[in-house]
Amino acid sequence: MNHQTRVYQDVFEMLPSEENPSPMVRINKMNPSPEFELYAKLEWLNPFGSVKDRAAWAMLRELEEKGEVGNGRGLVEPTSGNTGISLAAMAKARGYHMRAVVPNKIPLEKKVLLKIAGAELDVVNDALCPAPGLGDGSINIAKSHAKAQAKKYAMPNQYENEQNVLAHVRTTGPEIWRQTEGKVTHLFVSLGTCGTVSGTSRFLKGKNPDIKVVAVQPTEGHDVPGLRNVSQLGVSRLFDSSLVDDILEVEFKLAYTRALELCQGEGLLAGPSSGLIYEGAREIILRDKKGFGVMIFPDNIFKYTSNMMKHIPGLATGNEA
Amino acid sequence: MANYAHPEVLVSTDWVKDNLDQPGIKLVEIDVDTKAYDAGHIPGAVGFNWQTQLQDQVRRDIIGKEAFEKLVGGSGLSPKDIVILYGDNNNWFAAYGFWLFKIYGHKDVRLMNGGRVKWLNEKDKPLTTDPPKIAPTQYKVTETHLELRAMLPEVMDISKTAKANLVDVRSPDEFSGKVIAPPGMTETAQRGGHIPGAKSVPWSTAVQQDGSFKSADELQAIYFQQKGVDRKKPTVAYCRIGERSSHTWFVLSYLLGLDNVKNYDGSWTEYGNVVAAPIEKG
Numbered sequence A: 001m002n003h004q005t006r007v008y009q010d011v012f013e014m015l016p017s018e019e020n021p022s023p024m025v026r027i028n029k030m031n032p033s034p035e036f037e038l039y040a041k042l043e044w045l046n047p048f049g050s051v052k053d054r055a056a057w058a059m060l061r062e063l064e065e066k067g068e069v070g071n072g073r074g075l076v077e078p079t080s081g082n083t084g085i086s087l088a089a090m091a092k093a094r095g096y097h098m099r100a101v102v103p104n105k106i107p108l109e110k111k112v113l114l115k116i117a118g119a120e121l122d123v124v125n126d127a128l129c130p131a132p133g134l135g136d137g138s139i140n141i142a143k144s145h146a147k148a149q150a151k152k153y154a155m156p157n158q159y160e161n162e163q164n165v166l167a168h169v170r171t172t173g174p175e176i177w178r179q180t181e182g183k184v185t186h187l188f189v190s191l192g193t194c195g196t197v198s199g200t201s202r203f204l205k206g207k208n209p210d211i212k213v214v215a216v217q218p219t220e221g222h223d224v225p226g227l228r229n230v231s232q233l234g235v236s237r238l239f240d241s242s243l244v245d246d247i248l249e250v251e252f253k254l255a256y257t258r259a260l261e262l263c264q265g266e267g268l269l270a271g272p273s274s275g276l277i278y279e280g281a282r283e284i285i286l287r288d289k290k291g292f293g294v295m296i297f298p299d300n301i302f303k304y305t306s307n308m309m310k311h312i313p314g315l316a317t318g319n320e321a
Numbered sequence B: 001m002a003n004y005a006h007p008e009v010l011v012s013t014d015w016v017k018d019n020l021d022q023p024g025i026k027l028v029e030i031d032v033d034t035k036a037y038d039a040g041h042i043p044g045a046v047g048f049n050w051q052t053q054l055q056d057q058v059r060r061d062i063i064g065k066e067a068f069e070k071l072v073g074g075s076g077l078s079p080k081d082i083v084i085l086y087g088d089n090n091n092w093f094a095a096y097g098f099w100l101f102k103i104y105g106h107k108d109v110r111l112m113n114g115g116r117v118k119w120l121n122e123k124d125k126p127l128t129t130d131p132p133k134i135a136p137t138q139y140k141v142t143e144t145h146l147e148l149r150a151m152l153p154e155v156m157d158i159s160k161t162a163k164a165n166l167v168d169v170r171s172p173d174e175f176s177g178k179v180i181a182p183p184g185m186t187e188t189a190q191r192g193g194h195i196p197g198a199k200s201v202p203w204s205t206a207v208q209q210d211g212s213f214k215s216a217d218e219l220q221a222i223y224f225q226q227k228g229v230d231r232k233k234p235t236v237a238y239c240r241i242g243e244r245s246s247h248t249w250f251v252l253s254y255l256l257g258l259d260n261v262k263n264y265d266g267s268w269t270e271y272g273n274v275v276a277a278p279i280e281k282g
């Protein structure tokens, strides 16, 4: 493969790595301090459209290496959308079937995209980011399929799978270290399964223990797919509090207004969890004044037009002749 | 250490595993999410759908005697069987099923402690999608116990006279009236709040992290000491549609041994819709 000419033999060669990092773009108009460099790492430029390409690929490769998929055995996975879309597209391209168990509240776009990517869809009443241990919800429905039909389904289980963390230790962390030439002082992330925060932080703090890792959370009762409120963190197996310096709680509606501002002010078509991360970065920049920050922007806005219409006045009207 | 008043109505997941395929022991799964049974159930278990099989399909009511006989007979149960109920959400609807089996006089009904999730998360416990083999029976109900059920007039009277404990088992936000129903639940009411005089004891205070019930000592401390349920009075439990309150009804009747406990299955979706009924908020 040749990352210079960007000509590839198959889509998997495009997956991000230190040699082929997802791009980092400087925030210009929306940076509140001239002495603080702020960059966004655009994860939607990964081949399947989000940060979850990294975890999905690591989990799938491990199952392949252990011989746990193939011969009629495919995947079942609980997901708020992105992991499922990555996994389904990858699985289908490699010849496995995939069943995605999703909370009813995820945006319609994600449900339809999962089906387009080739997943069989189970929609259940559940919190927006499935939480292990609470109620039953999508995680336990997926576990039921995997247990009752073990010949048909392997379950990667992103909520407990160490590969979800290792993917970021191997790729996201080294990419940022190299792209910033070791100058990074602040990392801004959100928390879902916590794979991104734990893996990236583990690598970067290994390089420089003084790097501050800031996790941004939506307020309780939020409507930001993929994320989890602090009150639910106790049940995230992959969360490691020693790897996080600050947890900020941000009014969840700001996820939508900041995402819109990023679209219109910086030309970055960032999704709601990116909007929330940006708001957290802004607050820390006003506090710390100096530094070199990297925000991991998980995905773009295209899957959230229906959510945006709910939260941004004006988007829902004037769309008909 | 105190013991449960009726420990025989609770079985462990290990006991169920050791007694799979035993003649005379029948398993029934009842879930809030009716997809759960289809995804995988305990080998041999039948699944009841609470919406279509445990409710009268014309008026708002529990199924009548004939419908109950048809349902359980058609599922291969007979009156002598030991019936083990289990389900999702910490046995909410399994407890509702337990209450229904008791209303129709079934002698030996038991709950599997910890419900479906506990079974699912124990490595040695199998699940299957194979349908159970069923030999239908002619099930006959010989006694009914409608005294286990509270109806609206009685609840109104208790609220006025305080002659019985009223226990509201919903979440604090439903009790205060901040929300009318938990997110995603479709059955709701015109008004939020609680029945005047009710004590708030959310159903979940009775269970541990893994979904199994707390010890008798802990339960006594919670209901009698902390929440002030008067054990000398009769008690009525209610929630939104009567499923979470069945869970508390089970705790009060069988684990704590109170002898006059009723489930008000009309619950908030009845009371919160009644014109001119007094409501307390906050």
Ligand SMILES: Cc1ncc(COP(=O)(O)O)c(C=O)c1O
Binding pocket: A050, A051, A052, A080, A081, A082, A083, A190, A191, A192, A193, A194, A195, A196, A197, A225, A226, A227, A271, A273, A274, A298, A299
């Ligand atoms: C849109 C979006 N943002 C953020 C996250 C959080 O990433 P992680 O699961 O690695 O914590 C996810 C993942 O589920 C996501 O889909």
